Amino acid sequence: MNYYELLFIVIATEDYQQDMLINTLGEVGFDTFEELEFGFKAYIRVNDFDEAKLIDAIEPYREMFTFSYEITLIPQKNWNEVWESNFEPILIGDKIYVRATFHEPRPEFEYEIVIDPKMAFGTGHHQTTSMMLQLMLENEFAGKNVLDMGCGTGILAIMASKLGAEKVTAIDYDPVCFDSTIENAQLNNIDNIEALCGSKEVIPNDQYDTILANINRNILLDQILSYSEILKTDGELYLSGFYEQPDLDIIMDEARKYGLKYIIHKKDKDWVAAKFVK
Known part of the structure; x- marks a missing residue:
């Protein structure tokens, strides 16, 4: 399955403004986000993407702060390379160690989870997954x-x-x-x-x-x-x-x-x- 990557450049006066934009994107089908120093990346399946719907959803925010975006197609065959280049092991307190197949084991952790970083989301890097593991x-x-x-x-x-x-x-x-x-x-x-x-x-x-x-x-x-x-x-x-x-x-x-x-x-x-x- 192919994905679109939208690189958002955001100039906002308050942190919550970018969060509002991300939340709205989630409501129109974007399912993964990577926050950057100057904005964020948002990912959506090609079959789910409707740019007219996107524009309608984000238009109200243009009066609140400045942002722009660029669209890039990521074919499925390239997704493993994208994940592997960005995937780092995750520590949840001193109990859980989440690693990819190409990382070394850490037997000192009580729980080790091995994830093959393909195009399926939920590797533990996002705050929501980490907090669920903590709970x-x-x-x-x-x-x-x-x-x-x-x-x-x-x-x-x-x-x-x-x-x-x-x-x-x-x-x-x-x-x-x-x-x-x-x-x-x-x-x-x-x-x-x-x-x-x-x-x-x-x-x-x-x-x-x-x-x-x-x-x-x-x-x-x-x-x-x-x-x-x-x-x-x-x-x-x-x-x-x-x-x-x-x-x-x-x-x-x-x-x-x-x-x-x-x-x-x-x-x-x-x-x-x-x-x-x-």
Whole structure:
């Protein structure tokens, strides 16, 4: 699958202005961002890109601050080179070490996750993935039935298994992510992850102790009813992929409608990961 890379040059007076622009891009289909000193890069699948829709979405911000963008096509065959040239190991506290296949092991870490950096997103570099991993470390997964929605590379599903989950179901609508999750599970010698390709319509008819969903605000709002229906009483729901303002309040209000109680959240550069309990 081919992607467009949009390089945004941003001249803003406040940090939150760029964050607002990134959030809007997420709402029109962009699924990964790389922040730079002078702006950021945004990535979207070629089949999902509609420049007229993009222009309509970002036009209101032109009166607030100055920005421009350039579009570059990244063919799938070049994506591995892009990832490998930018992929560095990640440390989550002193517990988790996330590395690529071409990095040396670090046996001093309690948990090591090996990710083959292909065109599936969710390698741990983004704040949302890191915060989800931190929340997972602080909670109990042993013996639980876990669902990972929007699994990307499968990193959260793999972590759930390493934390003792009995069974993990990992779902993503992107076939590349589906294949990547299977491959990365094998790289980590994990045999209790079932990967499925699709969205909420492919969720098995089962009840889950824990649900992980690191996606974006609009998809979470669309799927949160489904989560509540398959989550056991006292089950835990971990959500990320959105900002503290205004997204967290919006998601909390929607969660409350379906008996999901907000417990706590982590914040990193305005991004949020939150825990709810049914």
